[in-house]
Amino acid sequence: MSKEFRPPRGFRDFPPEIMILRKSLISKLENVFKKYGFDPLDTPSVEYWETLSGKYGEEAENRLIWRFKDPWSEREYALRYDLTVPLARFISSHLDLQMPFKRYQIGPVWRHEEPQKGRYREFYQCDADIVGSPYPEADAEMINLIIDAVKSLGFESGFDVRINDRRLLSGIFEQELNIKSPITIYRIIDKLDKIGIDNVKKELSQLLNNDVVEKIIDLISMKGKPNEIVENIDKKYGKNTLVKNAYDHLNEMLGLVNNKDKVVIDLSLVRGLDYYTGPIYEVVLKEPKIGSVSGGGRYDNLAGIFSGKQIPATGGSIGIERIIDAGLELGIYNLDKKTFTEIQIIFIEEETFKYAWDVANLLRFNGYNVKIDLNRSKEDQQRKKANKLKIPLLIFVGKKEKETNTVTIYNTKTNERINVNISEIAVKIKNLI
Template identity: 90%
Template sequence: MSKEFKPPRGFRDFPPEIMILRKNLISRLENVFKRYGFDPLDTPAVEYWETLSGKYGEEAENRLIWRFKDPWSDKDYALRYDLTVPLARFISSHLDIQMPFKRYQIGPVWRHEEPQKGRYREFYQCDADIVGSPYPEADAEMINLIIDAVKSLGFESGFEVKINDRRLLSGIFEQELNIKSPLTIYRIIDKLDKIGIDNVRKELSEKLNKDVVEKIVSLINMKGKPDEILENIDKSFGKNVLVKNAYNHLNEMLELVNNKDKVVVDLSLVRGLDYYTGPIYEVVLKEPKIGSISGGGRYDNLAGIFSGKQLPATGGSIGIERIIDAGLELGIYNLDKKTYTDIQLIFIGQDAFRYAWNVANLLRSNGYNVKIDLNRSKEDQQRKKANKLNIPLFIFIGKKEEETKSVTIYNTKTNERINVNLSDIIDKIRNLI
């Protein structure tokens, strides 16, 4: 028995029907990004290790980033972990670029995750970021863009946008609860959906006294309509400067958000990455339970790490892998489209091949996607292959068609069969596809 060769664990092949769906969805996202005035950018898959080191937190640096040494130069490299740090590196060497700089980027990233449903070791991120604006308008535009993007992918309802602000957390944790290392606490809270509140309480208890733990648990249980939650926070902690700044920023931002009915304030939302400095958000589906499908926030200090010049920035990412998994499960998407081919040329007898070949050239020159058999197969075999691919139109060509300079068109959806002069074929097909 021959050995079966598979991709490594957490990596996948994508057959044509999956790729067609992926490209369709990515095209929808690009249209939304462009509608908001974002332009494309690309960066390398490989970065110097020092570029990524110290930007994401201990877990990412010690376990999740794919790091390797170049055997020829002995330099340390890494596969990119996200698209945000490479953007910050790019900006640091292009400080003359017009601000605010609005870019989108779509490409694969790599993380040494434990593979499971909706979680892979190689996956695509679809990012949009605004660099150069410190104002709530930029954060509001990002949330509006993300909501429009999710809707464009077919999720008109059944999702919510959870928001919070790192300054709320910092003000309460550091100044009100005297927690010296809040990032460590954020990382524990960030695991809430994975391990549950009891295990979060247990891990917090290993680092903090019981009274502080219960205050944190009470805090992260606060979730609801923005007006109500923010007013409660302001009443309890409004004298704290960081909390007040966050409160004002979030209120200004929310005034500009178009779909407020989709938005909730959730104080358990912390986002695990170290570089966030202000508003943060995630988009989650109510069903299926696969985690967030989008996330992001403000990171005003990241570009300054590379350039020494502080550049305010905000942005978000959409996870196309989870979107596809959820859409297939919910029946929003299907894999019926197995080819881009519009027309299958079916020649009856090898003598008709040359005429069929010329018809294929004519159709392609007019913008149609055409397959023609290259294995000298019999008519029934050509038809069988085309049926498996759900190709919408068949064009039959035999001796009779060649003699009369015509073709026979068969519409697989309506079962209609018509004979058309070759001179009229383009006009006729235009009405069928």
């Protein structure tokens, strides 16, 4: 293919076999979201620049957000960077919603990333959020939902939910270690998985004295079972009000989490976005090494930026692109399904086409996915095309079938061939599909 006709870097075409897999996985996620009482919501792909500005942090706003000026109005716009800030904007103009408000949204977002495995410039996020509850049970429900969602996608094991709390970090970094600009420090720590502990230490050393750097390294090296880590932090920093609040919240939240064996407290987890205020989490697969496949946390101040009224909220997002990449690599998924078509009508002679056409319409009326050749191909060509797509049922129509008001059904999986009267076809096929 000529280079000029390819999609831009970081953007992709999705052929039918990929789209069929994607739609199947998204349907499974929607079923989990609905099971927990979440309803769908959608927001525009484009937002005013001022809506997104000041919400994500320096790196996102200076490099990652797709930002442009409308040549007709001179107004600045941006492609949405995530689904959370648009939700906060929506909430601010719909304050009469019944709270807690639980919504899910599945749609594309755009980031000016450097493309690599598992990282694209256009990708889908599958979000669920609870707006209006400040309580630990809302965070616990999010953790339970995300674990159920990841399991529903075929990852029964082989993943951890890493949890931390921004109040722990604020209490220790800002008040105990007296760091005046913790967001800068968080962003360095957030690169731990990419650059390693030695490079994190090196970058921190350029901003802080060695004693503080060593304390931070010791802190972010703490990782393990929830009870052990949380109790250790409480003993060491429990007199700090923020740490104590985080400890109480986490304890109550973890008591409501269903799959505690999946949970790891990881104090190196900071989540790079500026708007988090409480519990934060990421879901990481043990294999392959593809980064987090889900992440989120509590953001109690975000909607208030738009409304002037504090509205507590917590939520999470599942990255379907990384899930698919990982599932294909692990063999959990395959691309064997090439079409949604269940039945191919094959007419043997051109003069039987109208009869075949009527059979196709009858089957569609009864709810089946049916394809009929529209290119006047020979019978063997029709059959070859159907076999290439692995269509399970072939229905042959020739002069004999037309004269006797029947069809011949061929099951490609069992090699069974039966002749059926047209009046019985819908019932017969129901037992074969």
